[in-house]
Amino acid sequence: MHAMPTRADIPPINETIADERQKWARHYGAHPYFTRRSASVVRAYLERYSQEGDTVLDPFGGSGVTAIEAFLLGRHAIQNDLNPLANFLARAIADTRLPSLxxxxxxxxxxxxxxxxxxxxxxxxxxxxxxxxxxxxxxxxxxxxxxxxxxxxxxxxxxxxxxxxxxxxxxxxxxxxxxxxxxxxxxxxxxxxxxxxxxxxxxxxxxxxxxxxxxxxxxxxxxxxxxxxxxxxxxxxxxxxxxxxxKREILETRDHFNRNRHDGWRLDSDQHFIVMAEDAATLAGPVRPESVDYIFTDPPYGAFIAYLDLSTLWNHWLGFPVGAASRANEIIVGGDLGLSEEHYRSRLAASIRACLEVLKPDRWFSVVFQHWDVRYFETILRTATGCGAELRAAVTQEREVIWSMHKKKNRESVLAGEMILTFYKGAGERRDREMREAQPCLLHELLDTILRDDPADEMTSQYLFNRLVLAAWQRQSLSQLSVPREAFSRELQARGWAYDERRHVWRKHTPAADTSMPLWEA
Ligand SMILES: C[S@@+](CC[C@H](N)C(=O)[O-])C[C@H]1O[C@@H](n2cnc3c(N)ncnc32)[C@H](O)[C@@H]1O
Known part of the structure; x- marks a missing residue:
């Protein structure tokens, strides 16, 4: 008897994927959008965690990198975003209706x-x-x-x-x-x-x-x-x-794919590129429960970007209506409506729950995230594990930063990259985890352990921060961790690390040899 093949055995991606952001004209240089993911990273995840013919969803699809790449890899792609500009970009790029250029x-x-x-x-x-x-x-x-x-x-x-x-x-x-x-x-x-x-x-x-x-x-x-x-x-x-x-890239990929495919599957955006404008928090319903094979998504990161406000230039002139409900459902902090942190956190949790509801059992789910407030990581991790998913990988994706865009001060506290958390949804037993008692000086303790165990003598802020979040999560103490930016820098300096302004990394301070001292006793 053969055991049923399971996707549980897929070896998780545990390494950073090279960020070849400029490789594809279909994303780079076509049209600006906020925090666009690198297609090379997205493709690596799609290829690892999904198969041809699968249904792939990005509930916070943005300019459509996930859905477009999934579509071009022969998956049935669902792009979802509240922002009409985002869906317009994704649809216009993916469109395969042109017979040629x-x-x-x-x-x-x-x-x-x-x-x-x-x-x-x-x-x-x-x-x-x-x-x-x-x-x-x-x-x-x-x-x-x-x-x-x-x-x-x-x-x-x-x-x-x-x-x-x-x-x-x-x-x-x-x-x-x-x-x-x-x-x-x-x-x-x-x-x-x-x-x-x-x-x-x-x-x-x-x-x-x-x-x-x-x-x-x-x-x-x-x-x-x-x-x-x-x-x-x-x-x-x-x-x-x-x-x-x-469009040349899209049409060439389509023609090559269709020439070499003999099972009737066509790279046809009318058939395999679905666009939805639903609230990600209530997506289970518009998307059937347990119908999706893989989800790769990056939700908004709190208060950084008010997408709908900022897209007014385009949505208004292109005649795309943005209703009051969309504005109220946007998962951000602030914006013109002054949406609260509580709104953000509870909607973020609801969207993670919705993802796990629409995901089939024995499937994978990747979330890209970045924020100094570790409670948001906790929201994602707790919600996902509370729904029975298991955290299988957490990878730091560093990113090139346009340093000239940042104020001179506090460059050491710029998080230049993000973490990709990948969960596996098994057949579904729910695991309720007990939180440990609050631990004093958690930040100190974790930093000590990380710096002691990690052989590297230089690290980016993003890398260190991600390690902290994970270490706290592994000890089930994420809810007790707080990382005030000043404390982060202070604690590192106190441990003999210095920030290299030129290379934007923290470096372990190794005292120079003191030549005034004899090297050995005469
Ligand atoms: C970080 S961006 C995604 C960027 C995307 N990964 C890309 O490569 O272009 C987050 C997206 O979530 C969308 N969004 C915010 N609240 C939403 C909600 N409640 N439902 C669906 N989408 C939402 C925003 O419009 C924005 O496009």
Whole structure:
């Protein structure tokens, strides 16, 4: 008798995966989004924990990296996000309806014929001429912006030239009759809007066009003191070329896959790329219980990013409605609604429960997370294990940081990366864990153990922090751990570690040999 094959024996990923963020045009450079995951990391997880023909879900899908990669690997992909901008990006990139690039190139040529001259002349037109052009254009309603914004009203986000150029382009793209080509052009337009606005900041030491909106770098509508006005037509043409490269990858992958597949499975986004806009906390229902084979997701990290507020620039102009319910259900702290930590924590827990409800038994579930407040890790770990899942791996994924974006102070307390927690959902016995009594000086104790046992003599803050969380979790004392940032630095310094500002790592201090002392007694 053969035992039933089980996925419990899949060896978990225990090492950091190389972050080849720039490898794929379909994600890198196509359109900005917040905290986009590296496709190379996501692919490694998908390949390890799921199989062809499986259903893969990302309940906090963002720009769709998980769902797009799962789809291209021959899985049935479910992209879910409350934010219409996120779903628009994912759908437009994954779309396989174009038979080839030719219809898109032809559609672009039609836009060029109708708009290029106007945009080029707008660049040098007088203010009065720009105002005249604007008067005849369909503009989005001048709504109020989120409270944290430097600009009060929607139109204040743009210079008159930018507003006119975007309106001219959008009007023409909306007239495009070929639907899949129109969607791809709209994506290029949307990426153009990310550059042609007054929050655009050029990256230091690079060409003026290299940079992005403050919206996606510092997560605020910060209007630049001296806005960079990039060339209007060339900016759109550049975005179009990036989208063309993204679509080339998708269509080539599709054609290669379909040529070599003989069991009837087709890389067809209409069939195998499902987009949902549900609240992740109540996903069990819209997604059938025990119907998903693998989940890879990264939920919002607390108060860092108010996704819906920050996506107003796109959602409003693209005409995507954002209802009051979506705003109230967003799993963040703060934002325009001032959502509480309690809201965040309980919804985060509900979304983890929903994930484990829709996951089949004998399957895996990976959550990417980062936060200084370790109680949030506890929420994830407790909820998942409370639902019968077992933590099988916890891996630190370090990330390249654009250090120039951070304030000079406290660089040692920037968490440059995240932890990927991977759970296995077995056949399902529930394990209630008893918490130990509160332990005094837990931080001291854990740091002592980690620094004693780890042979490395340099470590990043992120790595150390993740080790702390895990060590506390393994002792079942995560709820007693708190890691105030200052204490973290102080405790490390007290143990002879120093922060290397240049390399952004903590280094063990080894005293230099004191040459004033004789090395041996005469
Ligand atoms: C950290 S981002 C995910 C980024 C994504 N992994 C990527 O590679 O682009 C978290 C996402 O969760 C979404 N979100 C926030 N609250 C949600 C909720 N209640 N239900 C579904 N999605 C939600 C946000 O709109 C955001 O896109």
């Amino acid at each position: 030719r219809p898109l190139q032809a559609a672009f040529a039609r836009v060029a014929a109708a708009c290029e001259d106007t945009l080029r002349s707008l660049e040098t037109a007088s203010d009065t001429a720009v105002a005249d052009t604007l008067a005849g254009l369909p503009l989005p309603e001048n709504i109020a912006l989120p409270r944290t914004s430097d600009a009060a009203r929607f139109h204040d986000l743009f210079t008159p030239r930018q507003l006119a150029a975007l309106a001219v382009l959008k009007r023409q793209i909306d007239r495009e009759p070929d639907e899949p080509a129109r969607l791809a052009l709209l994506l290029a337009w949307s990426a153009t809007a990310a550059k042609l606005n007054r929050t655009f900041i050029s990256a230091q030491g690079r060409a003026a066009s290299r940079g992005g909106a403050s919206i996606s770098s510092i997560y605020r509508y910060k209007v630049a003191k001296a806005p960079v006005e990039l060339p209007l037509w060339e900016t759109f043409r550049g975005r179009h070329l990036n989208i063309l490269a993204a």
